[in-house]
Amino acid sequence: MLRNGPGKIVNMTIKQFFKEPATIAYPKGKMDIADKYRGRLIYDPANCIGCNLCVRNCPAGALKITNEGTKGDRKMRADLNVGHCIFCCQCVDCCPKKCLSFSQNIDLSSLNKKDLTVRL
Amino acid sequence: MQIRGRKQMKGNNRITLPIGPQHPSLKEPGCFTITLEGEKVVGAVIGIGYNHRGLEKACESRNYIQNLYLIERVCGICSHTHSTAYCQGIEELAGLSIPRRAAYIRVIVAELERLHSHLLWLGVAGHEIGFDTLFMYAWRDREKVLDMLAKLCGNRVNYGINTIGGVRRDLDDRMLQDISKMADALQDQVKYYLDLALTETTLSARLAGVGKLSHEDALKFGAVGPVARSADIADDIRVTEPYAAYAEIPVKPITDTHADVFGRTVVRVREMLESINIIRFCIKNLPDGDIVVKAPLRIPAGEVISRTEAPRGEDIHFIRSNGTNMPERVRVRAPTEANWRGMKYMLEGGYLADVPITIAAIDPCYSCTDRAIVVNSDSGTEVMDWQKLRQYSIDWYKKQGIDIPSVKMPNR
Amino acid sequence: MLLTFVKILIFPGFMFLAVYGLIFEYIDRKVYARLQNRVGPPWYQPLADFFKLLGKETIIPADANKRMFQTLPVISLSAVAAAFIYVPVFGEASSSSFEGDLIIVLYFLTIPTICSFLAGWYSRGVYATIGSTRTLTQMFAYEVPLFMALLAPSLIAKTWSVTGMTAFYSEHPLYILINFPAFFVALIAGQGKLERAPFDSPEAETEIVSGALVEYSGKLLAIFKMSIDCELVLVASLISAIFMPFMTGIAGLDFVLYFIKTIVMLLFLAVLRSAMARFRVDQMVSFCWKYLTPIAIAQIILNLIVRGELV
Numbered sequence: 001m002l003r004n005g006p007g008k009i010v011n012m013t014i015k016q017f018f019k020e021p022a023t024i025a026y027p028k029g030k031m032d033i034a035d036k037y038r039g040r041l042i043y044d045p046a047n048c049i050g051c052n053l054c055v056r057n058c059p060a061g062a063l064k065i066t067n068e069g070t071k072g073d074r075k076m077r078a079d080l081n082v083g084h085c086i087f088c089c090q091c092v093d094c095c096p097k098k099c100l101s102f103s104q105n106i107d108l109s110s111l112n113k114k115d116l117t118v119r120l
Numbered sequence: 121m122q123i124r125g126r127k128q129m130k131g132n133n134r135i136t137l138p139i140g141p142q143h144p145s146l147k148e149p150g151c152f153t154i155t156l157e158g159e160k161v162v163g164a165v166i167g168i169g170y171n172h173r174g175l176e177k178a179c180e181s182r183n184y185i186q187n188l189y190l191i192e193r194v195c196g197i198c199s200h201t202h203s204t205a206y207c208q209g210i211e212e213l214a215g216l217s218i219p220r221r222a223a224y225i226r227v228i229v230a231e232l233e234r235l236h237s238h239l240l241w242l243g244v245a246g247h248e249i250g251f252d253t254l255f256m257y258a259w260r261d262r263e264k265v266l267d268m269l270a271k272l273c274g275n276r277v278n279y280g281i282n283t284i285g286g287v288r289r290d291l292d293d294r295m296l297q298d299i300s301k302m303a304d305a306l307q308d309q310v311k312y313y314l315d316l317a318l319t320e321t322t323l324s325a326r327l328a329g330v331g332k333l334s335h336e337d338a339l340k341f342g343a344v345g346p347v348a349r350s351a352d353i354a355d356d357i358r359v360t361e362p363y364a365a366y367a368e369i370p371v372k373p374i375t376d377t378h379a380d381v382f383g384r385t386v387v388r389v390r391e392m393l394e395s396i397n398i399i400r401f402c403i404k405n406l407p408d409g410d411i412v413v414k415a416p417l418r419i420p421a422g423e424v425i426s427r428t429e430a431p432r433g434e435d436i437h438f439i440r441s442n443g444t445n446m447p448e449r450v451r452v453r454a455p456t457e458a459n460w461r462g463m464k465y466m467l468e469g470g471y472l473a474d475v476p477i478t479i480a481a482i483d484p485c486y487s488c489t490d491r492a493i494v495v496n497s498d499s500g501t502e503v504m505d506w507q508k509l510r511q512y513s514i515d516w517y518k519k520q521g522i523d524i525p526s527v528k529m530p531n532r
Numbered sequence: 533m534l535l536t537f538v539k540i541l542i543f544p545g546f547m548f549l550a551v552y553g554l555i556f557e558y559i560d561r562k563v564y565a566r567l568q569n570r571v572g573p574p575w576y577q578p579l580a581d582f583f584k585l586l587g588k589e590t591i592i593p594a595d596a597n598k599r600m601f602q603t604l605p606v607i608s609l610s611a612v613a614a615a616f617i618y619v620p621v622f623g624e625a626s627s628s629s630f631e632g633d634l635i636i637v638l639y640f641l642t643i644p645t646i647c648s649f650l651a652g653w654y655s656r657g658v659y660a661t662i663g664s665t666r667t668l669t670q671m672f673a674y675e676v677p678l679f680m681a682l683l684a685p686s687l688i689a690k691t692w693s694v695t696g697m698t699a700f701y702s703e704h705p706l707y708i709l710i711n712f713p714a715f716f717v718a719l720i721a722g723q724g725k726l727e728r729a730p731f732d733s734p735e736a737e738t739e740i741v742s743g744a745l746v747e748y749s750g751k752l753l754a755i756f757k758m759s760i761d762c763e764l765v766l767v768a769s770l771i772s773a774i775f776m777p778f779m780t781g782i783a784g785l786d787f788v789l790y791f792i793k794t795i796v797m798l799l800f801l802a803v804l805r806s807a808m809a810r811f812r813v814d815q816m817v818s819f820c821w822k823y824l825t826p827i828a829i830a831q832i833i834l835n836l837i838v839r840g841e842l843v
Binding site: 145250257 | 567568569570658659661662729730732733736737738739740741806807808809810811812813814815
């Protein structure tokens with residue numbers, strides 16, 4: 001196959017003409033996302049002790065944990081700014097009680113900035 | 121500096137063409153002012169610095185774990201190499217030695233990154249010379265690598281698989297089989313690209329003889345990476361100073377003697393084949409064991425330099441720590457910073473049609489490059505430290521009528 | 533009188549040419565995309581682009597010559613429409629024909645190129661100037677082989693009218709094989725005339741950002757793009773009329789055959805577009821003068837021998 005000449009890619013282009021296109025028309029076509037792809041966070045308030053390790057280690061400062069109850073009767077809430085989150089999941093790794101995990105949800109856009117801060 | 125797009129007749133038929141800051145051929149902003157005589161380039165002025173983000177300063181006010189993700193985002197395509205260099209430096213300061221399995225996983229991800237970076241470059245080079253078909257095919261094949269990285273690390277770029285002390289995710293057998301299958305499919309495609317690069321006459325007509333940088337000039341200008349290797353300089357950090365698991369893996373540095381854009385193309389395509397071999401070797405010989413050792417929060421004081429081989433060349437990180445949980449100084453010398461020096465020499469004497477491909481052939485990563493600030497004053501150049509720079513910017517804005525301390529920042 | 537107006541303006545004149553030009557652009561872009569393993573635009577894309585451009589604001593640079601700026605697209609489109617009158621659509625019948633109209637068609641084909649050069653020159657910007665000089669340089673390269681390749685078959689047919697050549701070659705189909713080198717040269721030089729890849733350095737997007745038409749926007753750009761599409765139809769029809777003149781004699785069937793022939797020409801041009809990297813201007817000039825012109829000259833000599841003048 002080492003002959004010199006112009007237009008050598010024509011063989012491959014003619015073959016591609018009869019194959020399925022490699023691109024999908026999103027959102028009409030379906031996209032397949034890998035399992036364990038880092039998407040939106042999931043928060044389990046039952047075991048959270050409010051140590052704020054996740055808040056301190058977040059590179060983007062996107063997470064906020066508040067206690068809406070009292071010290072004895074905790075009601076932990078987490079607010080995530082989806083616009084600032086970089087989806088690194090460092091918070092998931094450093095939580096000592098394993099309260100945080102991640103989903104594969106990546107359709108997170110919204111039409112105004114206020115809706116970007118979501119309650120987990 | 122205001123660049124005007126008008127014809128400036130200097131009485132000898134020369135026109136000044138601004139390429140940038142916005143131009144279809146540049147992937148990132150940079151200003152190249154080309155002086156043309158007909159179609160020949162007689163002068164070039166390189167202007168970069170549009171992507172300076174103050175990353176090195178930002179690293180000083182974040183702890184080591186936050187900096188991991190900041191350093192990773194210095195560049196989008198050599199992100200794992202920056203992260204590896206940083207982690208290696210911190211591990212050396214803290215006296216940790218990572219498990220062998222973690223080192224092998226770092227190598228696998230680094231070689232996958234080299235694959236997708238070189239495929240991206242092949243597509244971009246095809247687009248710059250008007251060969252859009254090659255662009256589409258190379259990027260379609262790159263998608264296979266990106267999907268594999270998404271499966272392995274959780275994200276397509278900026279993978280976040282490194283942590284101080286090892287890696288964050290493990291590979292299981294099914295993933296290893298998927299990587300093998302992808303490597304086989306990709307090897308046929310890359311062999312086709314090598315054949316195309318060597319024998320297609322229109323490609324070699326555009327690429328050969330363009331952007332010449334001979335062996336002596338490459339040494340003089342301090343070129344690194346494929347630019348140096350295409351001028352027959354066998355400089356590859358994976359071989360000269362092995363890091364991660366490269367000491368146990370046979371790596372062959374690819375060199376070529378053409379010393380022009382064609383040589384760089386051949387070097388990069390052959391490096392892709394070599395990467396596939398390295399990935400196969402790692403998968404076969406992956407040792408068992410842990411993937412991470414526990415790292416301390418406060419790193420002992422010291423200074424360290426760590427070097428890695430990014431897809432674009434030699435990447436140097438300097439870290440100085442002072443015993444707290446935040447670094448005192450982080451300096452990143454990206455490979456493109458070393459390759460810019462020879463650009464003016466390469467551009468002059470060529471044609472206008474060769475300017476985009478010459479710029480693209482060093483594989484410039486403008487975001488990696490923009491680090492230091494040197495202010496030219498009338499008495500020559502001076503180097504400013506942080507206090508002087510801060511005062512200089514406050515005075516400059518005061519001259520424009522803006523009083524910085526009274527500006528209110530919006531709440532986050 | 534009314535019939536002449538209908539023939540020139542509506543069918544098979546200007547309206548038919550415009551609609552067919554849009555269809556051609558769609559087929560060209562779709563085939564180009566499929567050759568690259570992509571999906572490609574939907575069928576209404578060229579029409580939507582045209583209407584979108586009509587609705588945009590027309591910005592004319594301050595030191596550009598306003599009158600020339602506004603008249604050049606119209607001249608370009610009307611030249612292409614005028615040339616299309618003489619190209620046969622129903623088999624061998626065209627809207628109008630006379631002896632020597634091949635020369636008129638070739639003359640009209642040069643006008644869009646000159647208009648593109650003038651448009652860049654009058655825009656007075658750096659990118660436009662470089663683009664227009666490249667347009668002219670390329671014209672010096674492909675013009676001679678294109679003219680020789682299109683005039684060579686007329687030597688055997690002994691007529692200089694397009695319809696006359698179509699009629700002659702459909703009666704003596706064996707002579708079509710003799711013109712094969714000219715067909716090859718006309719196809720490649722035609723790609724140069726249309727300034728499509730690999731000969732698109734006047735419009736190299738990565739070097740000079742759209743070349744001569746860089747300052748055009750809005751209605752004027754819409755008319756220029758329409759003239760480029762119509763030029764594609766014209767070149768495809770001309771080459772298929774001279775080199776592939778298969779006819780059946782029934783008007784309706786010939787019309788369908790016309791569609792098939794021109795679409796086959798378009799497929800050739802689309803595959804050519806996807807197969808090679810862009811030529812630099814100096815490489816284009818040396819390629820045309822080193823390879824295409826000798827083949828065209830050899831074809832002329834061969835045709836003269838067949839006609840009996842030489843030997």
